[in-house]
Amino acid sequence: MWKKIIAGLIIGIGIIALSSYGHAQKATDNVKVEQEVDLSKYQIIRPEKRAYSIEEKIDFINGIAPPGTTITIEVYGTTDLTRKNFNLLVLPSEEDYIEVYSDTIVSGNSGTFSKQLELVTGINKVIIRFGVEGVPAEEIIIYVNPKNNKEIKRPNNLMDLLIQH
Amino acid sequence: MKERFKTFMLISLVSISLLLTKKLWIELPNEVFNFFENRDKAYSVSYLLSDMIMPNKYLLNFNDKYHTLFYDDSKHGLWTNTQKILATTLGSDDIKITDISRDEFSTYNWKPSIVFYFPEKINTYLLAKALDVKDPNLIVDTISNVKSIYIYLGNGDPFFVLSDDERHKLIHSNSIDTEGLRQQFLAIEQDAINQEKGYNFYYSLKDTYGADKDIYVPYEMNGTVPIVYVENQIRNLDLKGKREIAEKFFEKSIDYIREIVEGNESTIYEYNNKVLKLNVNGTVEYYHPLDETVKKRNLYESLITAADFISKNAGITKGMYLDKFEEIKVDDSVGYNLTFKYRVRGLPVILGNEEVVDFIEIEVFNNHIRSYKHFIRKDMNKVVNSIQEGKKMLHSFDIIDMNYDLLVEEYLKENKAVKREEVALNEVLSFIEDINLSYFDPCLKDIEDELIPVWVINTVNGLYAFNVYNGSLVYEKTGK
Numbered sequence: 001m002w003k004k005i006i007a008g009l010i011i012g013i014g015i016i017a018l019s020s021y022g023h024a025q026k027a028t029d030n031v032k033v034e035q036e037v038d039l040s041k042y043q044i045i046r047p048e049k050r051a052y053s054i055e056e057k058i059d060f061i062n063g064i065a066p067p068g069t070t071i072t073i074e075v076y077g078t079t080d081l082t083r084k085n086f087n088l089l090v091l092p093s094e095e096d097y098i099e100v101y102s103d104t105i106v107s108g109n110s111g112t113f114s115k116q117l118e119l120v121t122g123i124n125k126v127i128i129r130f131g132v133e134g135v136p137a138e139e140i141i142i143y144v145n146p147k148n149n150k151e152i153k154r155p156n157n158l159m160d161l162l163i164q165h
Numbered sequence: 166m167k168e169r170f171k172t173f174m175l176i177s178l179v180s181i182s183l184l185l186t187k188k189l190w191i192e193l194p195n196e197v198f199n200f201f202e203n204r205d206k207a208y209s210v211s212y213l214l215s216d217m218i219m220p221n222k223y224l225l226n227f228n229d230k231y232h233t234l235f236y237d238d239s240k241h242g243l244w245t246n247t248q249k250i251l252a253t254t255l256g257s258d259d260i261k262i263t264d265i266s267r268d269e270f271s272t273y274n275w276k277p278s279i280v281f282y283f284p285e286k287i288n289t290y291l292l293a294k295a296l297d298v299k300d301p302n303l304i305v306d307t308i309s310n311v312k313s314i315y316i317y318l319g320n321g322d323p324f325f326v327l328s329d330d331e332r333h334k335l336i337h338s339n340s341i342d343t344e345g346l347r348q349q350f351l352a353i354e355q356d357a358i359n360q361e362k363g364y365n366f367y368y369s370l371k372d373t374y375g376a377d378k379d380i381y382v383p384y385e386m387n388g389t390v391p392i393v394y395v396e397n398q399i400r401n402l403d404l405k406g407k408r409e410i411a412e413k414f415f416e417k418s419i420d421y422i423r424e425i426v427e428g429n430e431s432t433i434y435e436y437n438n439k440v441l442k443l444n445v446n447g448t449v450e451y452y453h454p455l456d457e458t459v460k461k462r463n464l465y466e467s468l469i470t471a472a473d474f475i476s477k478n479a480g481i482t483k484g485m486y487l488d489k490f491e492e493i494k495v496d497d498s499v500g501y502n503l504t505f506k507y508r509v510r511g512l513p514v515i516l517g518n519e520e521v522v523d524f525i526e527i528e529v530f531n532n533h534i535r536s537y538k539h540f541i542r543k544d545m546n547k548v549v550n551s552i553q554e555g556k557k558m559l560h561s562f563d564i565i566d567m568n569y570d571l572l573v574e575e576y577l578k579e580n581k582a583v584k585r586e587e588v589a590l591n592e593v594l595s596f597i598e599d600i601n602l603s604y605f606d607p608c609l610k611d612i613e614d615e616l617i618p619v620w621v622i623n624t625v626n627g628l629y630a631f632n633v634y635n636g637s638l639v640y641e642k643t644g645k
Contacts, residue, residue, distance in 0.1 A: 108566035116385040
């Protein structure tokens with residue numbers, strides 16, 4: 001009887017010890033994954049906000065990523081044919097977006113990347129993918145709301161007159 | 166009736182004879198005045214002086230996001246249109262001057278405005294005189310040198326900010342009228358933002374990567390730099406051409422000038438204690454020792470003398486600008502050493518000739534030119550396809566990125582205590598003092614030498630010129 005109890009205890013302790021070792025091993029692996037991808041090395045510097053409006057169709061993004069990282073920048077726009085009058089408060093659904101263009105850039109020796117974006121009027125969604133497992137893609141919503149053109153008196157010289165006619 | 170006809174004929178003949186005789190030797194009073202007017206034009210040093218003191222780049226700030234930059238203002242004439250407004254302000258009694266901090270001034274680029282950058286600090290009094298301000302006001306005493314001039318073109322009262330990089334003086338005056346300039350500025354803004362005419366947007370390294378300095382760089386680049394071929398002005402001259410230069414310098418016929426041809430084909434001319442040497446490498450050297458001791462130096466008078474001398478003798482003055490001036494002392498006399506550089510198609514030219522540092526170097530003692538040296542390479546104005554096929558121009562941040570390791574090395578030379586792995590991006594970018602688009606003249610050929618378009622990065626350690634098409638380092642000049 002005693003032999004059975006002792007054998008049972010040894011097996012029980014062995015199982016507990018093994019399972020805790022297994023858990024410990026799993027936790028260590030997680031730490032390793034986190035250590036491999038240092039998220040602070042993948043950042044968007046500009047723009048600081050993730051949703052904002054501008055008046056012109058040109059915007060600029062830049063950031064840092066280790067040299068040689070391939071970064072994909074996807075720009076989506078909305079046609080707004082449904083006349084839903086999208087804005088930052090009334091955002092389009094996923095189906096309303098159409099891809100305007102996609103561009104791939106590689107971060108340079110200085111560990112930086114940058115892109116001057118050409119946007120469309122209305123809501124634009126910009127997705128920046130770092131192409132590295134564990135680094136989440138960044139999404140930026142830019143609302144292009146053009147202002148009325150300022151009234152400009154152009155220089156009244158011969159060349160301007162010829163261009164106008 | 167017959168008598169009347171005779172009288173009429175007589176008057177007509179007298180009038181015709183007077184008219185024809187006048188062509189030969191009579192000067193009428195109004196023509197005497199015209200003669201003086203023409204003379205003023207020909208010797209108008211003030212005009213030349215204002216040409217010499219020219220900004221080397223023009224930053225247009227549309228708002229906090231959009232900025233563009235020009236190196237060549239010939240298309241827009243923004244500086245020409247600002248000169249009059251600035252002259253009125255520098256001569257006005259009604260001004261209010263306020264000090265602003267560097268950080269505050271930095272935010273002014275977020276407002277509609279133009280900033281004119283000079284290649285070197287310019288004496289403010291001199292600037293005022295070059296703009297024909299008869300009696301400059303206290304601005305010239307408050308800030309004795311200027312490196313940049315900012316003019317506000319937004320809504321509300323216009324103002325200037327004169328800066329020497331360390332101090333920034335905000336100047337309000339009721340006499341500032343910017344309406345014409347503002348309309349011109351708005352038209353450029355419209356074209357730029359609508360992307361109609363190939364404008365490039367520039368972004369501050371301070372805003373984009375936290376650098377210490379407000380240097381504006383493009384991250385996308387449209388267009389190319391024109392292909393330019395140059396030739397030596399002197400080398401390709403025959404003996405007759407050389408003699409003509411000597412006659413021009415000494416204002417005497419060649420019969421009175423002594424001529425010596427050296428073995429290496431350099432030619433020396435001598436007249437009345439003045440010496441002129443036309444070197445085989447294309448340089449012209451002139452020397453005229455001081456007749457008397459100059460005990461007090463006058464920069465304005467010295468510059469006028471230099472301007473007069475250059476306009477008479479250099480042959481090319483278009484695009485030439487005053488790069489720097491240094492005080493010098495020779496024996497007991499005090500004067501200035503002036504150096505001039507020049508622009509081709511609006512871009513400054515850097516010389517790759519080790520023997521020659523600057524295009525024009527003059528030692529001037531008020532009204533006396535002691536020495537003069539020039540090395541002029543003329544634009545041949547060759548008609549070539551200005552678009553370089555298959556070549557895309559790199560933007561200046563590309564150049565920084567491609568040569569980042571070199572910049573880090575240079576930064577570490579200056580900051581020996583810092584370890585390489587500790588060097589931060591913004592520190593390296595702060596190490597850069599300025600970035601400009603220029604031409605590099607390799608000086609390899611006397612004729613048809615192609616200029617290389619370069620991005621020039623100035624750092625604390627020196628100057629580095631990189632080819633704008635492939636990013637390779639083509640020239641460096643280190644040492645402070």
